[in-house]
Amino acid sequence: MIWTLNPELLKYLKIEKEDNGKHIIWTDYFPKKRSANPEEIVRQLMLVKLVLHYNYDPQNIILEYPIQIGSTKKRADIVILKDGVPYIICETKSDSMSYSKDQLSSYLAVTRTKYGVTATGIDIILYQQNDDGSMSVINDIPISYDN
Numbered sequence: 001m002i003w004t005l006n007p008e009l010l011k012y013l014k015i016e017k018e019d020n021g022k023h024i025i026w027t028d029y030f031p032k033k034r035s036a037n038p039e040e041i042v043r044q045l046m047l048v049k050l051v052l053h054y055n056y057d058p059q060n061i062i063l064e065y066p067i068q069i070g071s072t073k074k075r076a077d078i079v080i081l082k083d084g085v086p087y088i089i090c091e092t093k094s095d096s097m098s099y100s101k102d103q104l105s106s107y108l109a110v111t112r113t114k115y116g117v118t119a120t121g122i123d124i125i126l127y128q129q130n131d132d133g134s135m136s137v138i139n140d141i142p143i144s145y146d147n
Contacts, residue, residue, distance in 0.1 A: 012048045013041070029058045038094035038121065043077055046092055046119045055144040056080050065089075067107050076107050078117075088141055090117040101125070105135055115141045 015025050015036050023036035025044050029051045034040050043063070050056045065079035065086070078090035089107050091100040100118040108116050108129040116127040116135065127135045 006049070009045050009048045009052075012052075013044055030061075030063070032063075039092055042094055042119055042121050043092040045121075046078060046090055046117070046124070049124075050078070050080065050090075054141065067110055069106060069110055074103075074107070086111045086113040088115040088117065089113050090119060092119045094121055101127075101135075108135065109133055117141065 012027050012029075013025060014027060015023055016033075017023050024033040025036035025040055026033045027044055027048055030044070030047050034044075047058075047061065047063075050061060051058055060081045062079045062081060063077070064075040067074050067076055076086075076089050077092045079086045080088040080090075089104060089111065091104045091107070093100045100120075104116045104118055104127065107113070108127075112129075114129055115138075116129065118125045118127075126138050126141050128138045129135055
């Protein structure tokens, strides 16, 4: 299923202009200030959605989570941990969904994570990795760890 990022989430973002003219962004849930580029804005919106809508604890949400793929170390945009291992992986992009789906697919396969999300500034697509390694679009990801 394809969802959209709710504009109502924008009120949780904090954006400020630094003395050097660059903008930074953060939220109360993720107070580390980051460069406010388009992809980071999408990521911050997705983080707020994961905390407020899905009830995930910010302490279990890791940004730039390292994933070893062959001899290369990649970084997943957002990973929700359950018992210290990836439970949901989210890839955020400012525009191209096809690239993020391929990237997400490789991350899910390597980590054997069941759920994945791709998010752009407009759409969120939710996935489940099947036993055969393929991905299916699903209606929703679990709310917190209980469902």
